[in-house]
Amino acid sequence: MSISLMERVLGDDWHKLPAVIRKHYQLIGEQQSCLEGTMEIAYPGYLFPLIWVIHMFGGLVLWRGQAVHAEVDKTADGEILHWRRSMTYPDGKIDYFRSRMSYSAQHELTESIGFGFGLRLKVTVSDGNLLYLSNGHFWQCGSYRLNIPDWAMLGTATISEHAVSEEAFYLDFTVRHPLWGVSYYYRGNFRYC
Numbered sequence: 001m002s003i004s005l006m007e008r009v010l011g012d013d014w015h016k017l018p019a020v021i022r023k024h025y026q027l028i029g030e031q032q033s034c035l036e037g038t039m040e041i042a043y044p045g046y047l048f049p050l051i052w053v054i055h056m057f058g059g060l061v062l063w064r065g066q067a068v069h070a071e072v073d074k075t076a077d078g079e080i081l082h083w084r085r086s087m088t089y090p091d092g093k094i095d096y097f098r099s100r101m102s103y104s105a106q107h108e109l110t111e112s113i114g115f116g117f118g119l120r121l122k123v124t125v126s127d128g129n130l131l132y133l134s135n136g137h138f139w140q141c142g143s144y145r146l147n148i149p150d151w152a153m154l155g156t157a158t159i160s161e162h163a164v165s166e167e168a169f170y171l172d173f174t175v176r177h178p179l180w181g182v183s184y185y186y187r188g189n190f191r192y193c
Contacts, residue, residue, distance in 0.1 A: 058099070
């Protein structure tokens with residue numbers, strides 16, 4: 001019997017998640033799902049050059065904004081979960097952020113962007129919330145893998161998904177650097193399309 005990527009990562013903790021969050025990740029085979037929501041995206045202006053470089057490699061959303069309409073399309077491809085995030089700003093500007101999640105170990109997965117760059121994430125469930133905590137970045141070229149500590153980038157990422165109703169959940173993605181404090185965040189409420 002096939003199980004979803006997140007069910008494999010969480011093991012027995014999978015059943016501790018509220019149904020609205022399980023539905024978000026319950027994709028197997030070639031299934032798809034769609035979410036939409038309204039987000040706020042922010043970071044200190046002096047970090048724009050670094051955010052721009054990360055975005056050029058396929059990571060993060062580049063533009064800051066409030067009341068940003070987000071659509072998140074996910075597709076399962078075997079044991080890989082493909083994410084396509086599309087952000088439409090009030091002024092009509094559109095930005096994209098794509099990534100792939102794959103299994104590493106129990107309670108661990110990797111999220112990869114372009115050019116071999118990615119993030120290692122520890123995944124747990126606490127009080128019904130799905131929690132991710134970054135455990136370092138990496139760059140991989142063939143069999144060579146260079147590990148990059150969180151502090152050498154924007155800092156440590158924490159992601160929390162919290163059910164707000166049977167049809168909606170709140171997402172908070174925040175990055176904190178030991179010297180700069182909060183260096184990047186996006187957050188908002190989501191529903192299924």
